Amino acid sequence: MATCKSFARQLPRYLRRPATVPIIPTSNRFAGKLQNQAFIRRGYASISAAELKFGQPLHETHPHLLGPGELTPGITALEYAHRRSKLANKLPKGSVAVLAAAEVTYRASGIFHEYRQESNFFYLTGFNEPNALAVIVNDGSGDNHLFHLYVREKDPKAELWDGARSGTQAAMDVFNADESGDIERIGDILPKVLSDATAIYTDIPAFNPGRSSLHRYLYGPTGASQKLQKMIDVQKVKPLRPILNEMRAFKSEDEVVQLRRVGQASGRAFTEAMRHTFTKEKDLTSFLEYNFKINGCDGSAFVPVVAGGSNALSIHYTRNDGTLRDGDLVLVDGGGEIGTYISDITRTWPVNGKFTDAQRDLYNAVLNVHRSCVSLCRESAGLSLDRLHTIAENGLRDQLKQLGFDVSGDAVRTLFPHHLGHYVGLDVHDCGGYSRGYDLKAGQCITIEPGIYVPDDDRWPAHFRGIGIRIEDSVCVGDDNPIVLTTEAVKEVRIPGLALDAKRWKLC
Numbered sequence: 001m002a003t004c005k006s007f008a009r010q011l012p013r014y015l016r017r018p019a020t021v022p023i024i025p026t027s028n029r030f031a032g033k034l035q036n037q038a039f040i041r042r043g044y045a046s047i048s049a050a051e052l053k054f055g056q057p058l059h060e061t062h063p064h065l066l067g068p069g070e071l072t073p074g075i076t077a078l079e080y081a082h083r084r085s086k087l088a089n090k091l092p093k094g095s096v097a098v099l100a101a102a103e104v105t106y107r108a109s110g111i112f113h114e115y116r117q118e119s120n121f122f123y124l125t126g127f128n129e130p131n132a133l134a135v136i137v138n139d140g141s142g143d144n145h146l147f148h149l150y151v152r153e154k155d156p157k158a159e160l161w162d163g164a165r166s167g168t169q170a171a172m173d174v175f176n177a178d179e180s181g182d183i184e185r186i187g188d189i190l191p192k193v194l195s196d197a198t199a200i201y202t203d204i205p206a207f208n209p210g211r212s213s214l215h216r217y218l219y220g221p222t223g224a225s226q227k228l229q230k231m232i233d234v235q236k237v238k239p240l241r242p243i244l245n246e247m248r249a250f251k252s253e254d255e256v257v258q259l260r261r262v263g264q265a266s267g268r269a270f271t272e273a274m275r276h277t278f279t280k281e282k283d284l285t286s287f288l289e290y291n292f293k294i295n296g297c298d299g300s301a302f303v304p305v306v307a308g309g310s311n312a313l314s315i316h317y318t319r320n321d322g323t324l325r326d327g328d329l330v331l332v333d334g335g336g337e338i339g340t341y342i343s344d345i346t347r348t349w350p351v352n353g354k355f356t357d358a359q360r361d362l363y364n365a366v367l368n369v370h371r372s373c374v375s376l377c378r379e380s381a382g383l384s385l386d387r388l389h390t391i392a393e394n395g396l397r398d399q400l401k402q403l404g405f406d407v408s409g410d411a412v413r414t415l416f417p418h419h420l421g422h423y424v425g426l427d428v429h430d431c432g433g434y435s436r437g438y439d440l441k442a443g444q445c446i447t448i449e450p451g452i453y454v455p456d457d458d459r460w461p462a463h464f465r466g467i468g469i470r471i472e473d474s475v476c477v478g479d480d481n482p483i484v485l486t487t488e489a490v491k492e493v494r495i496p497g498l499a500l501d502a503k504r505w506k507l508c
């Protein structure tokens with residue numbers, strides 16, 4: 001964390017703000033006043049915090065994972081309150097936002113997938129359990145708002161089997177809800193909450209006419225769904241996602257620190273993987289994922305691509321069950337996740353540590369374009385991701401021409417078939433639906449990932465066929481300079497003492 005803190009000091013001016021005082025607002029009604037107070041105690045009644053069990057790590061129970069005042073790694077309860085205030089201010093007076101937690105999904109009967117919270121719900125609450133509903137109300141009181149958080153009530157029997165829940169008391173004391181209640185009773189509670197709303201902003205399918213997949217906990221078998229549907233005028237229902245995309249597209253200082261932290265841990269895992277020789281894609285995959293975790297990540301952000309030789313021509317290759325052959329390249333696209341913030345990196349290196357001439361030429365072509373695009377990740381360039389993509393296409397065309405490729409017609413689209421980049425943050429493809437046509441602004445975080453994939457086709461020079469190369473970094477857009485979030489993953493071919501094709505090089 002020392003590195004992250006020193007990194008924060010180097011952040012551009014726009015990202016700096018006074019250091020966050022570790023305070024936990026007891027109610028959002030007082031969030032404004034709280035900024036001027038040193039400390040507000042949480043109310044745990046007569047029970048000491050150490051005796052309490054929660055449904056997720058908190059500073060009191062997991063001080064090795066969270067600092068004081070943090071609700072999730074690196075993000076304070078105060079920042080969550082600010083996010084809710086900001087959202088409430090973007091809503092018309094008297095309207096509400098309604099968000100549901102992700103549900104547990106199953107890979108087979110009784111066998112569940114690892115739980116992953118719905119990102120918008122997480123962004124506004126920091127609450128990491130299923131079966132929960134958040135309601136944020138613009139009550140017309142200026143900067144303030146009302147926050148309802150309905151969760152699973154504590155239940156010793158159920159917790160004995162499924163692990164601890166935070167419960168309704170913690171929803172208020174720890175997660176700072178003004179109102180809480182048992183999610184099992186939501187069918188009775190929600191109509192009262194929503195009946196006065198002038199508009200309802202939500203992405204829950206159940207609220208949309210024509211969609212019948214209602215969440216079990218939201219409606220249950222009580223007939224409440226019909227009651228609720230009768231009460232809600234469908235004209236009142238509007239999509240919430242575009243408003244949240246506008247917010248999530250711009251990262252706070254604490255978010256950038258988290259993205260840098262996960263980028264650093266993930267980048268180091270990549271560089272460590274390059275030091276070893278693997279003969280199977282599966283072994284490299286395991287090594288990478290193990291190193292993400294021991295470097296401090298919670299795990300992988302997505303199923304990595306570990307593609308030896310021509311497997312790299314398949315962009316989303318994730319079988320990772322082939323062999324790694326002497327003389328081939330291996331393309332690895334992966335990244336870790338910390339506190340639901342993710343990293344996305346791709347590196348391509350020689351299995352035996354030594355590039356062939358053709359591999360090095362093509363690698364340098366991609367690297368040159370990668371570097372020039374990264375250098376343009378600054379607000380002062382006035383470019384969008386779509387414009388950067390066109391710049392990358394033109395750059396690759398020039399590079400390929402110099403290497404003897406016939407670049408006429410659709411050549412570049414064939415050899416570079418995907419987009420140059422996407423937004424990153426809580427999701428790998430962050431802010432789904434947010435246009436890549438907007439000019440990039442300071443505080444946005446994106447990937448830059450040019451690639452060349454040469455099919456086995458007479459159309460292309462023989463010595464390049466079957467080679468697939470992609471180089472990807474996660475980057476924070478600065479005012480005048482990019483901040484590369486994943487710089488620890490080596491990508492230079494030749495730097496004295498640090499080179500991809502000098503096997504077992506030492507880090508300078």
Ligand SMILES: [Mn+2]
Binds near residue numbers: 344345422447449472
């Ligand atoms: Mn990517």
